[in-house]
Amino acid sequence: MVTGSRLESPVRVLPDPDYLGDVIISERVVAKIASQAVYETPSAGAAAPRLFGSVAPGAGHMGIRSSDLAARPKTSAQIDSSVVYVDMAISVRWPESLADVTERIRDTVEDRIKAWTGLTVARVRISVTDLVA
Amino acid sequence: MRGHADRTNRTIMIVLGAIFAAIGGAIIAANTGLFASGFPQRTLLENPAVSWIGGHSTWFWPIAAAAATLLGVLSLIWLIKILRGPPKAHDISIDGSARTTVGATALRDALTNEIQSYRGVDAAKVRVYGDPIQPRLGVKVNLTADARVAEVRNRIEQQALAHAREALDAPQMPVTLDLGVSKKSGPRVE
Numbered sequence: 001m002v003t004g005s006r007l008e009s010p011v012r013v014l015p016d017p018d019y020l021g022d023v024i025i026s027e028r029v030v031a032k033i034a035s036q037a038v039y040e041t042p043s044a045g046a047a048a049p050r051l052f053g054s055v056a057p058g059a060g061h062m063g064i065r066s067s068d069l070a071a072r073p074k075t076s077a078q079i080d081s082s083v084v085y086v087d088m089a090i091s092v093r094w095p096e097s098l099a100d101v102t103e104r105i106r107d108t109v110e111d112r113i114k115a116w117t118g119l120t121v122a123r124v125r126i127s128v129t130d131l132v133a
Numbered sequence: 134m135r136g137h138a139d140r141t142n143r144t145i146m147i148v149l150g151a152i153f154a155a156i157g158g159a160i161i162a163a164n165t166g167l168f169a170s171g172f173p174q175r176t177l178l179e180n181p182a183v184s185w186i187g188g189h190s191t192w193f194w195p196i197a198a199a200a201a202t203l204l205g206v207l208s209l210i211w212l213i214k215i216l217r218g219p220p221k222a223h224d225i226s227i228d229g230s231a232r233t234t235v236g237a238t239a240l241r242d243a244l245t246n247e248i249q250s251y252r253g254v255d256a257a258k259v260r261v262y263g264d265p266i267q268p269r270l271g272v273k274v275n276l277t278a279d280a281r282v283a284e285v286r287n288r289i290e291q292q293a294l295a296h297a298r299e300a301l302d303a304p305q306m307p308v309t310l311d312l313g314v315s316k317k318s319g320p321r322v323e
Contacts, residue, residue, distance in 0.1 A: 053238040092235075094243045095296030102233045127224070128235035131243035131300070 030077035045069035047091035253280030
């Protein structure tokens with residue numbers, strides 16, 4: 001039985017048959033792509049969090065990251081329409097040139113995100129928070 | 134780091150010294166009777182300045198108190214500035230912008246660990262200060278009593294400090310190296 005209210009509902013617009021839907025890329029995916037690029041750089045890796053200027057006590061236990069050149073660093077990404085802003089805190093092998101290592105990472109991150117997601121990287125902010133001998 | 138305010142201190146001292154020397158010179162000159170006759174014969178409180186202050190005492194003393202307070206506050210600020218030392222750096226910029234930074238604490242820890250691992254070094258303390266684009270290092274090293282000072286110094290300069298300059302790509306980064314010798318001797322079997 002058709003009720004009156006149903007008849008008054010707006011006419012359903014049929015979708016464009018060629019339209020296949022949106023592709024939504026999560027910020028976590030972009031962040032993971034960036035951290036993978038650091039992981040693959042031999043002279044850079046994860047950095048332990050710092051508390052009042054010193055490495056946080058308990059780093060390496062209870063899920064707290066420790067500084068390790070063979071681990072993925074903490075990264076975050078923010079997507080604004082089709083532009084990505086990436087932030088990361090990494091450790092670098094001491095005493096390698098920080099400018100060289102960070103530039104290499106930045107290039108890799110920008111290329112990969114562009115190639116794999118089609119998003120444009122506006123900025124990759126790299127904070128070196130630990131130097132590992 | 135001491136010595137950061139040397140130039141300011143020197144300027145203030147020179148200015149104060151010049152003022153006091155001028156006052157002293159004027160008094161000596163007055164006593165020899167250079168300005169006016171009769172000055173050497175007068176008693177201490179019998180002079181135009183004292184009688185003028187006495188005549189305007191209603192507003193002179195409050196203003197004098199305010200000026201003295203201001204001077205006191207300025208002196209206190211000066212003292213605090215000298216005792217506190219230069220401001221520590223937080224993040225050092227690597228490419229001249231805020232895009233790539235290295236934490237001053239990370240650099241401090243890496244350099245301290247390297248110097249402390251040298252034979253003949255008892256303790257090391259590194260301080261990173263200056264602005265983010267042009268950091269400066271203050272390195273204070275305590276050597277063990279039996280260390281070969283010249284050898285350790287060479288090693289610090291040619292390895293640890295060279296590494297720091299290399300990592301930051303700053304071959305001209307100024308470093309103050311302060312070496313001391315502690316009473317402790319290095320580890321050995323006797």
